[in-house]
Amino acid sequence: xxxxxNSLTIGGLAKAANVHVETIRYYQRxxxxxxxxxxxxxxxxxxxxxxxxxxxxxxxxxxxxSLVEISDLLQLEDGAHCQEASALAxxxxxxxxxxxxxxxxxxxxxxxxxxxxxxxPDNITxxxxxxxxxxxxxxxxxxxRT
Amino acid sequence: xxxxxNSLTIGGLAKAANVHVETIRYYQRxxxxxxxxxxxxxxxxxxxxxxxxxxxxxxxxxxxxSLVEISDLLQLEDGAHCQEASALAxxxxxxxxxxxxxxxxxxxxxxxxxxxxxxxPDNITxxxxxxxxxxxxxxxxxxxRT
DNA sequence: ATTACTTCCGTAGTCAGCTACGGAGTCAAG
DNA sequence: CTTGACTCCGTAGCTGACTACGGAAGTAAT
Numbered sequence: 001x002x003x004x005x006n007s008l009t010i011g012g013l014a015k016a017a018n019v020h021v022e023t024i025r026y027y028q029r030x031x032x033x034x035x036x037x038x039x040x041x042x043x044x045x046x047x048x049x050x051x052x053x054x055x056x057x058x059x060x061x062x063x064x065x066s067l068v069e070i071s072d073l074l075q076l077e078d079g080a081h082c083q084e085a086s087a088l089a090x091x092x093x094x095x096x097x098x099x100x101x102x103x104x105x106x107x108x109x110x111x112x113x114x115x116x117x118x119x120x121p122d123n124i125t126x127x128x129x130x131x132x133x134x135x136x137x138x139x140x141x142x143x144x145r146t
Numbered sequence: 147x148x149x150x151x152n153s154l155t156i157g158g159l160a161k162a163a164n165v166h167v168e169t170i171r172y173y174q175r176x177x178x179x180x181x182x183x184x185x186x187x188x189x190x191x192x193x194x195x196x197x198x199x200x201x202x203x204x205x206x207x208x209x210x211x212s213l214v215e216i217s218d219l220l221q222l223e224d225g226a227h228c229q230e231a232s233a234l235a236x237x238x239x240x241x242x243x244x245x246x247x248x249x250x251x252x253x254x255x256x257x258x259x260x261x262x263x264x265x266x267p268d269n270i271t272x273x274x275x276x277x278x279x280x281x282x283x284x285x286x287x288x289x290x291r292t
Numbered sequence: 293a294t295t296a297c298t299t300c301c302g303t304a305g306t307c308a309g310c311t312a313c314g315g316a317g318t319c320a321a322g
Numbered sequence: 323c324t325t326g327a328c329t330c331c332g333t334a335g336c337t338g339a340c341t342a343c344g345g346a347a348g349t350a351a352t
Contacts, residue, residue, distance in 0.1 A: 011298065022341055025301085030339095043299055043348065056275040063245055063252075064210035067339070073252075076259065079271035086263035089272065093256040099209055100249045103242050106209075106219075110239040113222065117232035125225035126235065129202040157328065168311055171331085176309095189318065189329055213309070 006036070006047035013046040017054035024054065032057055032071055064099065105131040152182070152193035159192040163200035170200065178203055178217055210245065251277040 014021045028035040033053050036044045053074070060070045073092060076085055106128060113126040160167045174181040179199050182190045199220070206216045219238060222231055252274065259272040 009299070020341070021299090023339090026340060038300085041348075052275045056278060059248055059278055060252075061339090062210050063249055064208050073274055076256075076272040077274045082263045085272075086260055089256050089259045089263070093253065093260065096249050096253045096256060100246055100253065102205055103209055103246045103249070106206075107239065107242045107246065110222075110235045110242065113235045114232050114239065117228045117235070126222040126231070128219055128223045129198050132202060132205055133198075155329070166311070167329090169309090172310060184330085187318075207309095 006045040008046040008050075009043055010046065013050055013054070016051045017058075019054055019058065027054070027057065030067060030071070032067060032074065102132055152191040154192040154196075155189055156192065159196055159200070162197045163204075165200055165204065173200070173203065176213060176217070178213060178220065248278060 008016065010021055010024055014024055017024075024033065027033045033050060036046065038044050056074075056077075057067075057070055060073060061067075065073070069092075072088055076089055076092075079085075080088075109126055109128050109131040154162065156167055156170055160170055163170075170179065173179045179196060182192065184190050202220075202223075203213075203216055206219060207213075211219070215238075218234055222235055222238075225231075226234075255272060255274050255277040
C-alpha cells in the first residue's frame with residue numbers, strides 16, 4: 001500500500017479532510033481509519049490516502065449510512081475474501097439502488113414543483129409523500145392546486 | 147384533504163407504519179406529523195394519510211435527511227407560499243441530485259466488484275473511496291488520480 | 293531554553309433521535 | 323361492573339456520533 005508523502009500531522013489532516021481532530025481520533029478508536037505507527041516518542045504522520053478515507057466516511061454518512069455500515073463498505077475497499085465480500089457487496093448494492101430509486105422519485109416531484117411555481121406563482125403543494133410508493137410507473141402526474 | 151376512514155388508534159397506526167407508538171408521539175411533539183383532535187375525554191383516531199406521512203419520514207431518514215430537513219420537505223407537501231417554497235425546493239433538489247450522483251458512483255463500483263468476484267474468486271479490492279471523486283460530472287471538485 | 297503551539301490520551305459532556313416508565317383515564321368483552 | 327389491553331401525558335434514560343477538557347510531552351521559532 002503506497003503512501004506517497006505522509007507528511008501531515010493530525011491537525012493538517014483534519015483541515016485537509018474538513019473534519020475535527022477529535023473526530024479523527026474517534027474514527028481511529030472505531031477502526032474506521034487506521035492509526036499509523038507512532039515513531040518512538042514522536043508524532044504520527046498522515047498522507048493523502050487518509051484524507052480520502054475520511055472524506056469517504058463523511059460522504060457516506062450524508063447518504064444515510066451508519067458508521068457500522070460504512071465500516072462494512074470499507075472492508076470491501078480494504079480487500080476481503082471474495083465469498084463474504086461479494087455477499088456484502090450485493091447486499092449493499094441493493095441498499096444503494098433502493099436509495100437511488102427513492103431519491104429519483106423525490107427529485108422528480110421537487111423538479112415538477114419548481115417548474116409549477118415558475119409557471120404560475122400561486123400556492124402550490126408538492127405530492128412528495130405519494131412519490132415514494134408510486135409503482136415502477138413513470139407516470140406524469142402533475143396535480144396542482146391553488 | 148379528505149381522510150377516508152380515520153379508524154386507527156395510535157397503536158394500529160404504529161403497526162401499519164412500522165414504527166413505535168412512542169416514536170409517533172415524539173414526531174407529534176416535533177410537529178412532523180399532525181396530532182388529531184381528541185374527542186372529549188376520548189381517544190385520537192388516525193387514517194391512511196397518517197401512515198403515509200410516517201413512512202415518508204422514515205424513508206427520508208434512510209436517505210440521510212435530518213428531522214429538521216424532513217420537516218422542511220413536509221412543508222412543501224403541505225403547501226407553502228410559492229416564493230419561499232420554490233427556493234426551498236430548488237435547494238433540496240440540489241441536495242437530492244448530489245446524493246443520487248454519489249450513490250450512482252458507489253453503485254457502479256459495487257456492481258463491478260460483484261462481477262469481478264464472480265469472474266475469478268480470489269481476493270479482491272473495491273476502489274470505493276476513489277469512486278466518489280472520479281470526474282465526469284459536477285465539475286468543481288478535483289484531485290488528481292494516479 | 294523559553295515560549296507558543298501541537299500532539300497524545302483518557303475521560304466526560306453534548307446533541308439528535310428515539311425508547312422506557314409510571315400512573316391515571318378509556319373502552320370492549322365477558 | 324370488573325378485567326385486561328390500550329391510550330394519554332410527562333419525564334427520564336438510552337444509543338450513536340461526536341465534542342470538549344485537561345495535563346503531560348513533543349516541536350518549531352525566537
